Amino acid sequence: MASWQCVGFVDAVKILPDACILFLSEYKKGYKKTDGTIVDDKYHSWKVIFKGYFIKYLTTHFNKGMLVEVKGDIVPYAVEHGEITEGYSIMGQTCNLFSYPRYSVKQENKMIKDSMDSANMLPDLESYNKPDF
Numbered sequence: 084m085a086s087w088q089c090v091g092f093v094d095a096v097k098i099l100p101d102a103c104i105l106f107l108s109e110y111k112k113g114y115k116k117t118d119g120t121i122v123d124d125k126y127h128s129w130k131v132i133f134k135g136y137f138i139k140y141l142t143t144h145f146n147k148g149m150l151v152e153v154k155g156d157i158v159p160y161a162v163e164h165g166e167i168t169e170g171y172s173i174m175g176q177t178c179n180l181f182s183y184p185r186y187s188v189k190q191e192n193k194m195i196k197d198s199m200d201s202a203n204m205l206p207d208l209e210s211y212n213k214p215d216f
Contacts, residue, residue, distance in 0.1 A: 085157045103138045105131045133175040152181040
């Protein structure tokens with residue numbers, strides 16, 4: 084089995100008798116090739132199968148449109164209507180809420196620097212060690 088990871092938006096959660104399926108859309112930014120050809124932005128859709136004990140967790144904590152990070156394993160077969168067919172299946176292991184990235188790396192570094200500059204005070208250990216009463 085190969086490990087798999089995706090950061091995408093929840094489209095739906097489908098509940099089955101002994102499992103549930105999480106439908107995701109993953110955004111892929113377009114780019115420009117060296118020969119000048121432009122590749123457009125696109126969305127990849129994924130179906131991730133989770134075992135039955137994930138049903139309550141997925142239905143109570145995640146809604147359509149939420150950004151999530153999903154990890155799982157890819158197996159080299161697909162199961163359709165109880166029979167093994169050609170294809171692949173993604174067996175989910177974790178699903179966590181993902182935070183949107185900040186505007187830019189420069190902004191992130193500036194925020195870290197500003198917070199470190201404001202925290203250069205020395206602690207007052209004498210006041211800390213005094214009895215409370």
